[in-house]
Amino acid sequence: MMMDRPQLVQDADIQAIWHADLHAVGCLNCGVIHLLPAGWETPRCPACLAGILEAQPARLRPESPEMVVPFSADLSLDRLSAAFTEWLRGLWLRPFDLRVESLLSRLMRAYLPMWLVDGQVVGTWSAQMGFDYQVESTQERFDQDRGWKSQCLNETRVRWEPRVGRLTRAFHNLALPALEEREQAVLMAYLGRYDLNQAVAYTPTAVVDAAVRVPSLLPDEARPLACAAFDRTAAADCQRAASAQHSGEFTLSADYRDLNWTQLLLPVYATYYEDDAGRIVPVWVNGQSGRVGGVRRASLRKARRVAGTVVLVAVLVFLGGALLTLLDADTVASLLMTVGFFMAIVAALPVLWVWQFNQQQAA
Amino acid sequence: MASHNSVPAGAKTDWHPPPGFIPVPSTLPGVEVYAPAPKGSEPEQRTFKCPSCGATTAYSANDAALACAHCGYVESPDVPVAGRQADEAEFTLEALEQASRGWGLTRREIHCESCGADLSLGPGELATTCSFCASHRVIARDETHTNMLRPNYLVPFKIDREASVRLVCDWLARGWMHPPDLRQVATSTRLSGVYLPFWTFSARLDTAWRAEVGRKRTRTTLSGKRKTEIKWQWKSGQLNVRVDDMLTPGSSRVSSKLLSRLYPFDLAVLTVYDPAYLAGWRAQAYDVGLRPAWDQARAWMRDRAKKAAYRDISSRYVRNFGLTVDMEEERWRYVLLPVFLAAYRFKDKVYQVVVNGQTGQVAGQKPVAWWRVCGGLILLLMPGLLLGALSGLLSEDAAGISLMLGFGALMIGLAMAARVLRQALVADDV
Numbered sequence: 086m087m088m089d090r091p092q093l094v095q096d097a098d099i100q101a102i103w104h105a106d107l108h109a110v111g112c113l114n115c116g117v118i119h120l121l122p123a124g125w126e127t128p129r130c131p132a133c134l135a136g137i138l139e140a141q142p143a144r145l146r147p148e149s150p151e152m153v154v155p156f157s158a159d160l161s162l163d164r165l166s167a168a169f170t171e172w173l174r175g176l177w178l179r180p181f182d183l184r185v186e187s188l189l190s191r192l193m194r195a196y197l198p199m200w201l202v203d204g205q206v207v208g209t210w211s212a213q214m215g216f217d218y219q220v221e222s223t224q225e226r227f228d229q230d231r232g233w234k235s236q237c238l239n240e241t242r243v244r245w246e247p248r249v250g251r252l253t254r255a256f257h258n259l260a261l262p263a264l265e266e267r268e269q270a271v272l273m274a275y276l277g278r279y280d281l282n283q284a285v286a287y288t289p290t291a292v293v294d295a296a297v298r299v300p301s302l303l304p305d306e307a308r309p310l311a312c313a314a315f316d317r318t319a320a321a322d323c324q325r326a327a328s329a330q331h332s333g334e335f336t337l338s339a340d341y342r343d344l345n346w347t348q349l350l351l352p353v354y355a356t357y358y359e360d361d362a363g364r365i366v367p368v369w370v371n372g373q374s375g376r377v378g379g380v381r382r383a384s385l386r387k388a389r390r391v392a393g394t395v396v397l398v399a400v401l402v403f404l405g406g407a408l409l410t411l412l413d414a415d416t417v418a419s420l421l422m423t424v425g426f427f428m429a430i431v432a433a434l435p436v437l438w439v440w441q442f443n444q445q446q447a448a
Numbered sequence: 449m450a451s452h453n454s455v456p457a458g459a460k461t462d463w464h465p466p467p468g469f470i471p472v473p474s475t476l477p478g479v480e481v482y483a484p485a486p487k488g489s490e491p492e493q494r495t496f497k498c499p500s501c502g503a504t505t506a507y508s509a510n511d512a513a514l515a516c517a518h519c520g521y522v523e524s525p526d527v528p529v530a531g532r533q534a535d536e537a538e539f540t541l542e543a544l545e546q547a548s549r550g551w552g553l554t555r556r557e558i559h560c561e562s563c564g565a566d567l568s569l570g571p572g573e574l575a576t577t578c579s580f581c582a583s584h585r586v587i588a589r590d591e592t593h594t595n596m597l598r599p600n601y602l603v604p605f606k607i608d609r610e611a612s613v614r615l616v617c618d619w620l621a622r623g624w625m626h627p628p629d630l631r632q633v634a635t636s637t638r639l640s641g642v643y644l645p646f647w648t649f650s651a652r653l654d655t656a657w658r659a660e661v662g663r664k665r666t667r668t669t670l671s672g673k674r675k676t677e678i679k680w681q682w683k684s685g686q687l688n689v690r691v692d693d694m695l696t697p698g699s700s701r702v703s704s705k706l707l708s709r710l711y712p713f714d715l716a717v718l719t720v721y722d723p724a725y726l727a728g729w730r731a732q733a734y735d736v737g738l739r740p741a742w743d744q745a746r747a748w749m750r751d752r753a754k755k756a757a758y759r760d761i762s763s764r765y766v767r768n769f770g771l772t773v774d775m776e777e778e779r780w781r782y783v784l785l786p787v788f789l790a791a792y793r794f795k796d797k798v799y800q801v802v803v804n805g806q807t808g809q810v811a812g813q814k815p816v817a818w819w820r821v822c823g824g825l826i827l828l829l830m831p832g833l834l835l836g837a838l839s840g841l842l843s844e845d846a847a848g849i850s851l852m853l854g855f856g857a858l859m860i861g862l863a864m865a866a867r868v869l870r871q872a873l874v875a876d877d878v
Contacts, residue, residue: 209463219541222778225750227771233750239541247484249465254478326479327472 102149105289107297109143112136118143118299119195122292131195131296134357135365143299151201151347152258152284153291156372162189164375165354172368172377178391178439180384182359188368191357194295196350197272198263200304202311203347205255208339210323215243215331248327252319252339259314260349261307263300272353275378276371279351283373287350297350304346312341361386380446388439392432399428496727499523506728509605509641509805514724525724531716532693534601536650536779539742547597547738547782597738601718602784604725605641605805612639612788612803619801619810625824625872627817633792641805643726643784644707645698645734648715649745653689654774657757658682662765678765685760689753696741698734698782702789702802709811710804713785717806721784731784738780746775816876821868828865832858 099107099120106123114136120143130136169185176183224236260281262269316337324332352372357365360382368379403425409418465471465482474481496505498516505523508515513524537543607615616639621631662678669675693715697704719725734741753773758766786805791798794815801812835854839847 221539221541221544223746223775225746225753225771225773225775227750227754227769227773229767229769233747235746242538249469249482250474251463251480252478254476322476323479323481326474326476327481327483328475 099143099145102145102147103289103292104149105292107292109141109299110138111141112138117301120292120297120299122294122296125296127193129193131193131355132298133365134355134367144303145299146304146346146348148347149289150198150287150350153196153287153350154279154281154284154352154373155291156194156295156352157375160354160370160372160375165189165192165370168370168375168377169368173381176381176383176442178383178387178435180358180360180382180387183382183384184358187358188356192370193355194372195353195355196292196295196297197353198298198300199349199351200261200263200300200302200307200311201258201347201349202261202304202307202314203255203257203259203343203345204311204315205253205342206315206319206337206339207253207342208337209249209251210319210335210337210339211247211249212320212323212327212335213245213333214248214324214327214329215245215333216328217241217330218244243331245331245333248323248329250323250326252323252337254319254322256315256318258349259311259318261310261314263302263307263348264298265301268301272369275369275376276351276353277374277376277378279371279373281349284349291350295352300348304344307346308344311344315339315341360384382446383439383442385436385439385443388435391435395432395435396429399425399432401425402428494723496724504728507605507725509608512604512606514727525722527720527722527724529717529719530601531718534715534718534720534781536648536781537600539738539778539780543597544739547734597734597782599645599721599733599782599784601781602643602721602725603713603715603717603786603806604719605729605786607786607788607803607805607808609639609641609788611808612641612805615803615808615810616788616790616801616812619812620814623814623875625816625821625868625875626814627794627820630794630814633794639788639790639801639803641729641786641788643729643731644702644787645732645736646783646785647696647698647734647736647738647741647745648693648781648783649696649742649749649779650692650694651690651749651778652776653691653749653753654686654776655689655753655757655771656684656686656774657760657769657771658684659761659769660767661761661763662767663763664765680765680767683761685757687756687760689749689756691749691752693781694745694748695785696736696745698736698741699732700736701732702787703800706800706802706811706813707787710787710802710807710809713804713806715783718783726784729786734782738782742780749773749775814875816872818872821872824868825865828861828868829858830861832856832861 099109103120107120108123109118110121111118112130112133115130115133117130117132118141119131119138121138128137130138166185166189169188173179173183173185218241220240220242222238222240224238226234226236228234264272316335316339319337319339320332320335323335354370354372356368356370358368360366361384366380366382368377370377402421406418406421406423406425409415409421412418468485469482470485472481472483496514497503498505498519498521500521501516501519503516503518505514505516505521507513507525508522511522513522515522617631620626620633659682660680661683662680664676664678666674666676695711695713697707750773754771757769757771788803788805790801790803790812792801793799797815799813799815801810803810832854835850835857837854839850839854842850
């Protein structure tokens with residue numbers, strides 16, 4: 086069942102491997118490959134949401150995914166609507182297209198890929214293990230009327246001791262990224278954590294109405310990540326084996342054997358809005374937890390419009406003040422001119438706020 | 449998502465743990481754990497025999513080594529001197545619990561490999577000599593009390609038995625206020641060298657005080673009178689008091705008052721505990737646990753902090769005094785210190801004498817001959833009384849001088865008598 090590198094596979098083979106009516110497409114804009122179910126209507130790429138998809142072969146492993154985290158049944162349209170409303174809260178001066186209704190109407194179901202790797206780690210390890218212990222300390226109080234009073238205080242401290250040993254452990258289903266590092270990091274920052282304990286075995290019905298992203302990080306490229314994950318798991322195991330509460334300076338000299346790669350699919354809703362310039366801005370929803378993520382852009386156009394209105398009012402107030410000067414109503418005139426002057430200054434604030442907000446989002 | 453299954457150990461079979469590491473239990477299959485071997489994993493008991501002639505060896509205070517009395521073989525224990533830098537332990541709940549167990553009252557049977565006799569050790573005894581073949585043995589590890597704290601350090605004997613007997617004889621013969629026939633008792637006094645258990649305690653006392661402090665000041669009233677009054681003001685202060693290596697006896701069998709008179713012990717020669725030092729000597733394990741000893745030490749420490757706070761105030765007028773002492777860096781050691789013990793009987797009463805086995809300081813109980821003390825007091829008061837009486841017989845001028853001299857002599861005599869009386873009471877009170 087193992088092979089070192091995924092092979093280019095045509096649609097007929099995909100259907101045989103995945104036992105589902107899927108066909109491979111690529112995005113002309115971002116180059117990402119997806120598997121789309123039959124009847125997939127929108128031609129928009131579920132990754133960048135800007136590009137148009139066209140058929141092309143995919144580089145796939147010769148087995149179907151092992152596990153799938155299912156879309157949460159609790160995520161109804163009402164729940165998603167509430168999640169978008171919450172996400173947009175506090176965003177003043179939104180682009181005209183950034184509305185809950187638009188986001189809901191463009192929702193697409195998709196799966197993000199992760200690698201699941203099995204393997205055996207055989208090696209030697211050393212670490213400083215920390216063991217908690219309790220120390221009794223005392224506080225004495227003296228009062229002229231009541232004399233001495235003692236109070237015992239227990240304090241937890243850590244005793245560090247060296248430990249070494251051998252390790253021969255098999256690890257199963259360590260989840261690793263299957264997308265390029267930066268994209269994976271950005272997506273996970275938007276989507277938050279998935280509870281992988283709720284993953285179920287793959288069935289073809291899971292992908293009948295969702296696009297499936299094809300891994301862009303091949304197993305060979307993900308091998309260092311796998312080794313690091315094995316090391317982390319081994320460190321935790323060694324700490325448990327030594328009955329320690331803390332560990333540090335863990336070093337492992339090991340062979341990583343019999344690595345077996347399969348796929349895990351994570352559910353995600355993809356949608357988008359257009360900003361002032363008509364650019365597509367993707368928005369993601371964690372298909373398990375309902376967490377919404379993406380770049381929120383404020384509308385510079387709206388800000389300018391507000392600023393213009395305020396300036397106009399300011400000019401009118403100022404002119405009104407000037408007119409009153411001619412009528413010798415000096416006090417009221419100077420008041421109006423001052424107000425007009427300050428309104429003109431304040432008029433710049435919406436533009437400044439939008440500019441600063443968009444800069445933050447871009448960062 | 450990750451699951452773990454154990455698999456039989458495979459590769460890396462040529463790997464060996466670093467020296468001094470031993471396997472320890474692992475809670476996970478497939479993971480072997482090695483830890484540094486605990487110190488002091490030694491045989492249950494050690495017997496001391498001369499490698500040269502096979503006779504029994506004993507620790508000699510004169511040679512500061514294990515010595516054979518038959519062939520003169522000498523072997524220095526290969527043990528480092530830790531001094532005051534010797535490791536101190538924290539007050540872990542585990543240690544406090546362990547120390548509270550004590551030795552119990554059971555006697556322990558040990559088997560003498562030299563002659564085959566079964567020997568019986570009293571509660572808390574760490575070393576013994578076989579009554580049949582005179583071989584010395586030291587309990588290095590007690591299977592029945594494995595959880596009991598072991599001494600970590602000791603101060604070896606520097607004075608041998610003969611020297612200590614001479615010191616006790618001199619001490620008994622000293623002083624006019626004791627019975628003269630005490631000198632004869634001295635020659636028959638038998639001393640035994642015992643390593644007695646002590647706890648050493650160190651701590652930093654973070655002390656904060658608050659009190660109303662009075663300052664005396666004089667002012668002139670409207671009527672022109674000068675009036676002295678005390679002005680009270682709330683003051684506070686903080687100070688750190690450091691207590692290092694405070695000794696507290698771990699044995700209740702010898703009067704702590706008596707032992708305190710043997711201080712100081714020079715802890716700069718504190719040596720890592722080795723059973724060789726106990727060969728030929730008696731040694732006692734603690735029967736005053738860590739917690740009661742610490743309670744005693746703490747009471748002393750907090751009083752010291754209180755005195756330091758009063759010194760810090762630097763005024764005689766203090767009221768509403770309050771003090772908080774936070775004990776930090778509290779540490780302890782369990783050590784054995786060398787002491788010679790003797791008991792002698794005088795006129796149907798038993799008296800104890802102790803000798804510091806390191807410095808030779810002697811302390812003990814000595815009967816007071818009260819008739820001698822009374823005689824001494826009379827002698828001290830006599831000159832003043834005689835001069836006073838003499839004034840009645842002399843002419844008016846001379847009587848005045850005699851009366852003044854008599855009064856002066858009586859005052860001096862009274863002061864000296866009070867001092868003598870105090871010494872006698874202290875000697876009788878030990």
